[in-house]
Amino acid sequence: MTTFDPYAATRETTEGTVYSVTGGDWDSLVSEIGEAKEERIIVNMGPQHPSTHGVLRLVLELEGETVTEVRPGIGYLHTGIEKNMEYRSWTQGTTFATRMDYLSPIFNETAYCLAIEKLLGITNDIPERASIIRVLMMELNRISSHMVALGTGALELGAMGPMFFAFREREAVLDTFEAITGLRMNMAYVRPGGVQQDLPEGMTIRLRELVKELRKNFKDNERLLVGNTIWMKRTEGIGYLDLAGCTTLGITGPVLRSTGLPWDLRKMQPYCGYENYEFDVITADTCDVYGRFLIRMAELEQSLRIIEQAIDKLDATHGQPVMVADKKIAWPAQLALGADGLGNSLDHIREIMGSSMESLIHHFKLVTEGFRVPAGQAYAAVESPRGELAAHIVSDGGTKPYRVHFREPSFNNLQSTSAMSEGGMVADIIGAVASIDPVMGGVDR
Amino acid sequence: MGLEEKLPSGILLSTVEGLAGYMRKSSVWPATFGLACCAIEMMALGSSPKHDISRFGMERFSASPRQADLMIVAGRVSQKMAPVLRQIYDQMTAPKWVISMGACASSGGMFNNYAIVQGVDHVVPVDIYLPGCPPRPEQLMDAIIKLHEQISDTKLGANREAVIKAVEQAALKAKPTIQLGNLPHEGMFA
Amino acid sequence: MSEQEGMFGVSGTGDTSGYGGLVRTVTNPGSTERPYGGYFDQLADDLERAYPDFADAITKVVVDRGELTLHVKKERLVEVAKILRDKLLFEMCMGVSGVHYPERTGCELVALYPLLSMTKNQRVRLEVCTSEVDPHIPSLVEVYGGNNWHERETFDMFGIIFDGHPGLTRILMPDDWDGHPQRKDYPLGGIAVEYKGATTPAPQNRRSYK
Numbered sequence: 001m002t003t004f005d006p007y008a009a010t011r012e013t014t015e016g017t018v019y020s021v022t023g024g025d026w027d028s029l030v031s032e033i034g035e036a037k038e039e040r041i042i043v044n045m046g047p048q049h050p051s052t053h054g055v056l057r058l059v060l061e062l063e064g065e066t067v068t069e070v071r072p073g074i075g076y077l078h079t080g081i082e083k084n085m086e087y088r089s090w091t092q093g094t095t096f097a098t099r100m101d102y103l104s105p106i107f108n109e110t111a112y113c114l115a116i117e118k119l120l121g122i123t124n125d126i127p128e129r130a131s132i133i134r135v136l137m138m139e140l141n142r143i144s145s146h147m148v149a150l151g152t153g154a155l156e157l158g159a160m161g162p163m164f165f166a167f168r169e170r171e172a173v174l175d176t177f178e179a180i181t182g183l184r185m186n187m188a189y190v191r192p193g194g195v196q197q198d199l200p201e202g203m204t205i206r207l208r209e210l211v212k213e214l215r216k217n218f219k220d221n222e223r224l225l226v227g228n229t230i231w232m233k234r235t236e237g238i239g240y241l242d243l244a245g246c247t248t249l250g251i252t253g254p255v256l257r258s259t260g261l262p263w264d265l266r267k268m269q270p271y272c273g274y275e276n277y278e279f280d281v282i283t284a285d286t287c288d289v290y291g292r293f294l295i296r297m298a299e300l301e302q303s304l305r306i307i308e309q310a311i312d313k314l315d316a317t318h319g320q321p322v323m324v325a326d327k328k329i330a331w332p333a334q335l336a337l338g339a340d341g342l343g344n345s346l347d348h349i350r351e352i353m354g355s356s357m358e359s360l361i362h363h364f365k366l367v368t369e370g371f372r373v374p375a376g377q378a379y380a381a382v383e384s385p386r387g388e389l390a391a392h393i394v395s396d397g398g399t400k401p402y403r404v405h406f407r408e409p410s411f412n413n414l415q416s417t418s419a420m421s422e423g424g425m426v427a428d429i430i431g432a433v434a435s436i437d438p439v440m441g442g443v444d445r
Numbered sequence: 446m447g448l449e450e451k452l453p454s455g456i457l458l459s460t461v462e463g464l465a466g467y468m469r470k471s472s473v474w475p476a477t478f479g480l481a482c483c484a485i486e487m488m489a490l491g492s493s494p495k496h497d498i499s500r501f502g503m504e505r506f507s508a509s510p511r512q513a514d515l516m517i518v519a520g521r522v523s524q525k526m527a528p529v530l531r532q533i534y535d536q537m538t539a540p541k542w543v544i545s546m547g548a549c550a551s552s553g554g555m556f557n558n559y560a561i562v563q564g565v566d567h568v569v570p571v572d573i574y575l576p577g578c579p580p581r582p583e584q585l586m587d588a589i590i591k592l593h594e595q596i597s598d599t600k601l602g603a604n605r606e607a608v609i610k611a612v613e614q615a616a617l618k619a620k621p622t623i624q625l626g627n628l629p630h631e632g633m634f635a
Numbered sequence: 636m637s638e639q640e641g642m643f644g645v646s647g648t649g650d651t652s653g654y655g656g657l658v659r660t661v662t663n664p665g666s667t668e669r670p671y672g673g674y675f676d677q678l679a680d681d682l683e684r685a686y687p688d689f690a691d692a693i694t695k696v697v698v699d700r701g702e703l704t705l706h707v708k709k710e711r712l713v714e715v716a717k718i719l720r721d722k723l724l725f726e727m728c729m730g731v732s733g734v735h736y737p738e739r740t741g742c743e744l745v746a747l748y749p750l751l752s753m754t755k756n757q758r759v760r761l762e763v764c765t766s767e768v769d770p771h772i773p774s775l776v777e778v779y780g781g782n783n784w785h786e787r788e789t790f791d792m793f794g795i796i797f798d799g800h801p802g803l804t805r806i807l808m809p810d811d812w813d814g815h816p817q818r819k820d821y822p823l824g825g826i827a828v829e830y831k832g833a834t835t836p837a838p839q840n841r842r843s844y845k
Contacts, residue, residue: 047529050477050508054484055526074784075807076526077481080560080824083817087838095555102482118700148485151492167493174489185482185579247726247753250781261753268756369844375661376699379749379760381729392732392747397661399844403817405732407749411788412730412781441481444523444807525809552828557837559816559824560808626832 016042040068045429047076053152053433054440058417065425070418077444085404089370090116091331093401095188097391100406101442102186103148106141107384108406108442109190110134111391114271114380116192119373119395122324128313129320130194131273136207136310137180137189138272138382139303143214144173145385146296146303150221153293153434157234165220172217176210179203192371193330194323199314207311211304218300226297235289239420239432242287249419250412253387254299255436258284258291265383276313277306289435296437299385329371332363370399386410386437406445410438462604466597469514469540473589473596476513477506478533480520483547483579487519490582501589510536515592516569517585521549522562534569542596544573544588547580554578664699671698674757678703678723685722686715704747704760709772712763716748716778725750725759728779731786733793735818743767744795748775748782765795774799792817 010019010032019029045058057073081100085093097112098105117123151166174184180199181187189196225231241251243259256263264281266274282298284291323330334348352360375397381390387409394403413436420432449458479487490496491504498504507513510533522530534543545565548554551574553563562568572595575588600608670676675698682705683689692711697704707715719725729749736743742764749760765772774797775782786797787806794815797803805812814821825837 047526048478048510048533050506055480075805075809076523076529077521078523078525078560078807079481079521079556080558080816081556083821083823084556084558084838087823087843089844099482099555102485121700148488152488155492163492164494167489168495171489171493171495184581185485248780250727250729250779252727263753268753269758375663377702377704377747378700379702379758388729388751390729390749392749394734397659403734405734407730407732411784415781415784524812525807553826557823557825557828559822563826622829622831623834624832626830 047073050156053156053438056414056433056438056440056443058429058433060426060429062426067421067424067426067429070421070429072414072417074414074440074443077440079441079445081445082404082406085401087400089399090192090373090401091370093404094191095186097404097406098186098188099441100445101384101386101389101408101410101439103145103439104141104384104386104389105186105188106134106137106190107382107389109188110138110272111380111382111384111389111406112393112404113190113192114382115378115391115393116373118378118380119376119393120192120329120371121374122193122326122329125324125326126194127321127324128273129198129317130322130324132310132313132317133195133199133322134190134272135274135277136307136314137177137195139306139310140173140176142303142385143300144170144177146300147173149296149385149434149437150225150293153431153437154225154231156430156434157231159225159231162221162224165217165224169214169217172210172213176207179206191323191331193326194321196331197334198322204311204315207307211307211311215301215304218297222297226294232290234427235293235431235435236286238289238424238428239292239435240287241416241420245416245419249416251387251409251416253383253385253409253413254292254295255413255416256387257282257295259287260285265381265388269381271380271382277309279303279306289431292435296385327362328366330366332359332366372397372399381407384409386439386442387413389442406442408442408445410436410440410442414438414443462599462601463597465601466599469599470593470596471502473501473503473514473542473593474505474507474512475503475515475517476510476533476537477508478516478518478530480518480522480526481549483519483550483577486579486582487517487546487585490585493582496582496586498586498589501593503589510534511538513537514540515542515544517544517546518550518565518569518571519546521547521554521556522565522568523560524562527562527568530565531568540596540599542572542592543569544575544585544592545571546575546577546585546588548576548578551576664697666695667698671696671703673701674755675703678757678759681723682718686718688714702758702760704762706762706764709763709765712761713773713775713778715761716750716775719750719759719761720778723752724754725752725757727751727753728775728782731775731782731789733789733795733817735793737819739764741766744770744793746772746789746795767794770795771798773797774803776800791815794818 010017040061040063043060043062045060047055047057055076059071059073060067061069081096085096088096094109094112097108100108117126147166147170151163154162177187178184180203181189241255243261246256246259260283262281262283267281279302282295282302284295334345352363373395375395377394379390379392381388389409390407392405392407393401396402417433421429491498491506516534516537545551549556550565553561565571573588573592575584577584671679679696692708692715693705694708695706729751732747734745736745743766745762745764747760747762749758751758763772772795774786784806786800787803789795790797790803791805791807792815823839825839827834827836
């Protein structure tokens, strides 16, 4: 194990002089550095830093205030989720997948479930209402994720006000999530075959009120930042990455759309019935942080449009099933609000304990063993708030995945930090990273 | 409060411990140690108008551990992050407290594997364990309130040394968790 | 004579259900015959036209569940990728995904490259395999720059060494970690959870269905 002494004195190494800055007299340190002939110093913006959007380590080579080299170091949140999923059944894997990119849990789950459904061959058998609910949840999640991106991005650049507005909107959306799924974050709601349970009664009325409230409240952030001179000075021309750079580095999402290319998987390779919704793909042509910020603000409005259409469709499909009809795959439990919180509905218990032996066996086998997925591999992609999020699943015909790999947009997008920041100033790195909007849980998995 | 009634108004009697505890608990500055999903709920507690942590005066999250009192370890601690966690804890000045927020920080949570430290108490001493995945902001607030009660009851001076001795004796006599249950085990008839 | 204590005991696995003797053959989709369907035929034709060594380099073409997978010999990977990028307009590579099949001797470690063409709105997947004893695959960083970190991750997790990578080091695990975690022979590493009086076994030790 490499020894690291945080209180070591200044020492010479093969790489040059190393100064350990962990307290002590700042003046003595500065005068030491001033005496050195080298103009370049290497600074570690370590994993714990208020502005690096999570546990991201940036090793900067600075010449004065100009950055000559940025090397991002990741892996500080590596959880081994992919390996862990090989020891859980297909449905249990949803709870793991959802915690990867923790700002957009529904997208993780949907990508995973779409890939499983592709392997099972039931993509066309998913009930329409389940697809509509998935679209609704995904767009709500897009709003809550963009709110965090805007709020924390603004906070890192020094603006504290947008953070409060953004989290106020986010709380409204999280309350809706809690009403529908039971949890605010990491809901494990989208399951292979459909969704876990239907929307509660009267939810569509609540959703319409939510849309009205959000539409009104989004203007607060807009008025604060759009056209704000200081904000524009901090974000225009910063973090430039054009189309050639994006395609080389495999970058998708708002960063790609800020180059002017209207590439959105919801339009180009629709899934979950997205072809039936009317919405625009927002692009900007400035390739900078300000362009990406404007894209995210505009995508909020487009998400609201999709949600309104989804609410209408939900009213039209009221009462329809939300799980695939195949009893050998569909999660058998029907949850309802019971006396002790949440549990199986009494009708379901009456059926499995009283009348139908087959239902009881199905329930037991599906919960303990799970269903079997035929051997093969599948790749399913969704358009998450950060870009193309895809699940690549290999099955060996068993009840557990053989290998699950998630193609996370943040992993690719973060590689562009060097391209965006080198040659600029230290403060611009923060803006560039904030505009990429990486979620370190997704980067490290 | 017989004596206070007889004294001229404006005089309050208290103990040094009480006053010190009161001061300390009202001015806790958390260190930003948000790692994963729990960090978002911690941010919601800190920045959303609905759950407002500035009611305690704690909205000023200190990025520099030198100025922080409380480290809320929010999220899963991976093997690579553990030395960093310890270094940040070491850099905090006493008095300092640790809340391990969430199941992953308290015990490794659902990630029982090679990559996650199974509980940050392997790395730093923890004062309050907060379960949840992620815990709601209200739950984190409850943990903070319980920590405030702990802080305000901290003994000082000779009393503190007595408390430390008593805790040490109790720890030496304590049985491991697995022997605490009712299942047949060695020494159950002791 | 030996002593026998007690009346109950387990020899072997203790599985009295009879399901322990269940033998299930796993058949992965094999090479597909023409016509492939959809845009795959056109794609295969274009590739054959642009790449004369097609039959030599590409060992298997699998069309399964609406996806086209080309199994490429690892020596030819860079050529095929260059042709796909330049002639067939597959501008983006979505990353590298590694899989470990311990039972396929000589071909245990597999790297998969999903490619995306935005101009044509098409997807294709390249599959390359290598053996555990000599786990070298040529690097695609020159062709698709975004694969830099992906190849580092696949090296970290599976031990596949990508020749020509500018800086192949561990990226997710600490730099001095031993072993490659996502291989099948690497343990999950969970510990038994201790409660008052009993323990719950770690995920790799629980009784579970295969």
